[in-house]
Amino acid sequence: MELEPLMELEPVKIGMSICLLGEPVRYDGGDKRDRFITDILEPYFIFVPVCPEVECGMTTPREPMHLVGDPENPRLVVITTGEDKTEIIHAWMGDKLSDLEKAGLGGYIFKSRSPSCGLYRIKVYDRKGHLKSNNGRGIFTRAFMDRFPGIPVEDEERLRDPGIRENFIKNIFKNRVPSKDHTSR
Numbered sequence: 001m002e003l004e005p006l007m008e009l010e011p012v013k014i015g016m017s018i019c020l021l022g023e024p025v026r027y028d029g030g031d032k033r034d035r036f037i038t039d040i041l042e043p044y045f046i047f048v049p050v051c052p053e054v055e056c057g058m059t060t061p062r063e064p065m066h067l068v069g070d071p072e073n074p075r076l077v078v079i080t081t082g083e084d085k086t087e088i089i090h091a092w093m094g095d096k097l098s099d100l101e102k103a104g105l106g107g108y109i110f111k112s113r114s115p116s117c118g119l120y121r122i123k124v125y126d127r128k129g130h131l132k133s134n135n136g137r138g139i140f141t142r143a144f145m146d147r148f149p150g151i152p153v154e155d156e157e158r159l160r161d162p163g164i165r166e167n168f169i170k171n172i173f174k175n176r177v178p179s180k181d182h183t184s185r
């Protein structure tokens with residue numbers, strides 16, 4: 001898909017899992033910079049970076065977590081200790097989702113495989129650590145999609161597929177109008 005014509009449209013704000021931009025905020029202190037996002041997409045969008053785990057007050061590095069319980073309404077739990085972090089992230093999410101509503105996002109790219117940000121096929125375990133479902137969704141992503149069901153969303157792994165990538169970008173821009181002055185960006 002040709003991206004150049006997008007420069008003639010009003011710029012669109014895209015929510016973004018911040019580790020995909022190269023910020024070292026993951027549980028292990030690393031990042032997951034995605035070159036397609038940072039090197040190809042970046043000139044055409046205004047990224048609105050978010051890290052649910054750090055923004056709700058967790059440290060970096062931190063103990064890895066996973067989802068536990070009801071796959072439709074799971075808890076966010078530290079794997080080694082069983083400490084339940086669900087209320088901490090829920091308390092932060094209310095105001096954050098209101099802020100994102102004011103930001104007027106046109107799309108969101110989530111980090112795959114994360115218990116907070118994952119979009120598809122996130123593993124959910126029972127209290128004994130046995131796999132219960134491999135079709136869960138990250139705790140923040142689920143809340144975001146419940147609040148903004150019409151906003152196009154994808155994850156960085158799926159965006160490696162040219163067809164998925166094209167659909168995502170078309171959906172973002174389908175209701176956009178030509179910019180009065182696209183050179184001012």
Ligand code: SF4
Binds near residue numbers: 018051
């Ligand atoms: S996947 Fe989400 S919660 Fe985890 S480091 Fe990236 S932005 Fe933060």
